[in-house]
Amino acid sequence: MPNRSSTRITLRRPDDWHLHLRDGAMLRAVAPHSARDFGRAIVMPNLVPPVVTSEEAAQYRDRIRSALPAGSRFEPLMTLYLTEATEPSDVARAYMSGVAQAVKLYPAGATTNSHAGVRDLEKVRPVLERMAEIGMPLCVHGEVTDPEVDIFDREAVFIDRVLRPLRRRIPDLRIVLEHVTTQDGVDFVRDAPRNLAATITTHHLVINRNAILAGGIRPHYYCLPVAKRESHRIALVQAAVSGDERFFLGTDSAPHLDSAKLQPCGCAGVFSAPVTLPILAEVFAAAGALSQLEAFASLNGPAFYGLAPNEERVTLVKGEVWSPPASIVTDEGPVTVFDPGFPLHWRVEEAS
Numbered sequence: 001m002p003n004r005s006s007t008r009i010t011l012r013r014p015d016d017w018h019l020h021l022r023d024g025a026m027l028r029a030v031a032p033h034s035a036r037d038f039g040r041a042i043v044m045p046n047l048v049p050p051v052v053t054s055e056e057a058a059q060y061r062d063r064i065r066s067a068l069p070a071g072s073r074f075e076p077l078m079t080l081y082l083t084e085a086t087e088p089s090d091v092a093r094a095y096m097s098g099v100a101q102a103v104k105l106y107p108a109g110a111t112t113n114s115h116a117g118v119r120d121l122e123k124v125r126p127v128l129e130r131m132a133e134i135g136m137p138l139c140v141h142g143e144v145t146d147p148e149v150d151i152f153d154r155e156a157v158f159i160d161r162v163l164r165p166l167r168r169r170i171p172d173l174r175i176v177l178e179h180v181t182t183q184d185g186v187d188f189v190r191d192a193p194r195n196l197a198a199t200i201t202t203h204h205l206v207i208n209r210n211a212i213l214a215g216g217i218r219p220h221y222y223c224l225p226v227a228k229r230e231s232h233r234i235a236l237v238q239a240a241v242s243g244d245e246r247f248f249l250g251t252d253s254a255p256h257l258d259s260a261k262l263q264p265c266g267c268a269g270v271f272s273a274p275v276t277l278p279i280l281a282e283v284f285a286a287a288g289a290l291s292q293l294e295a296f297a298s299l300n301g302p303a304f305y306g307l308a309p310n311e312e313r314v315t316l317v318k319g320e321v322w323s324p325p326a327s328i329v330t331d332e333g334p335v336t337v338f339d340p341g342f343p344l345h346w347r348v349e350e351a352s
């Protein structure tokens with residue numbers, strides 16, 4: 001058990017329940033960073049073109065495995081990108097055969113590579129009903145795309161316009177509200193039955209919207225859903241450290257080349273995989289809740305997905321302040337690593 005006052009904590013190896021690994025050169029550059037610290041990850045399907053069918057998911061899983069360091073035991077858990085043409089039978093086959101653990105709902109236009117997503121939820125109702133029957137989770141990017149809705153309100157409006165009606169129509173559907181960013185989202189999950197959960201990212205536990213906009217514009221803090229005001233960040237920290245099994249880590253580590261972020265219209269995404277565990281240790285320690293880190297990062301996620309926690313352990317050690325690399329290199333250029341804006345004392349102890 002993690003010891004509250006100690007300078008070392010040992011946990012079951014954490015998993016990442018929302019991760020973007022991309023493909024090609026980017027995949028090869030980022031996969032080892034997740035594989036070093038995490039046991040498993042739910043891998044997002046928003047490639048170009050997206051990972052829609054069970055066959056595409058199986059092929060993508062092979063490409064991920066080939067990008068892992070030799071001997072790595074990291075396990076990619078695959079998701080299918082829900083389109084209005086998705087076949088219920090293909091989804092069920094992917095789940096039953098273990099090729100995919102979940103289906104991902106992107107409202108068309110809500111985020112990076114979401115244009116092939118869903119415009120009319122009625123069209124995918126047969127898929128969702130089938131998923132409810134077999135217990136397959138639906139991961140949801142929870143933002144409306146209505147341009148009339150203020151970007152800071154898109155999650156709260158999505159909950160009222162889309163999630164509440166969906167819960168009434170298909171109450172048995174298991175849902176993960178991905179990268180929850182608001183008090184509204186936290187309350188919605190807390191008040192719901194146990195078949196609804198939420199992931200919380202590393203960066204939304206650390207930054208509020210000032211990080212993006214105050215004192216100069218900082219594209220590396222721009223992601224979707226966009227960070228909200230401080231009271232929402234505090235609500236997320238409280239949910240994460242509460243031990244409530246419906247909240248668990250999904251880093252949403254979403255690498256983009258610096259050349260794509262640093263544009264007049266830069267893309268959304270924060271790359272946090274290499275620094276997530278040290279940052280989480282700081283956040284949980286500051287909240288006096290190091291003892292809850294294992295529940296958030298290593299236990300609650302597998303419980304929701306019906307999997308056992310990892311047998312392996314990792315140890316985090318508190319010591320001198322250290323500086324993580326500001327960026328990583330890929331064959332196509334650098335990718336900036338999330339800077340939490342505070343010093344890091346914790347490190348993952350290297351296996352001896």
Ligand SMILES: NC(=O)N[C@@H](CC(=O)O)C(=O)O
Nearest residue numbers: 020111112223224254268269
């Ligand atoms: N979170 C982001 O800002 N971006 C993600 C997409 C997503 O998770 O919405 C990406 O793929 O870049």
Ligand SMILES: [Zn+2]
Nearest residue numbers: 111141224225
């Ligand atoms: Zn998303």
Ligand SMILES: [Zn+2]
Nearest residue numbers: 020044252254
């Ligand atoms: Zn994401």
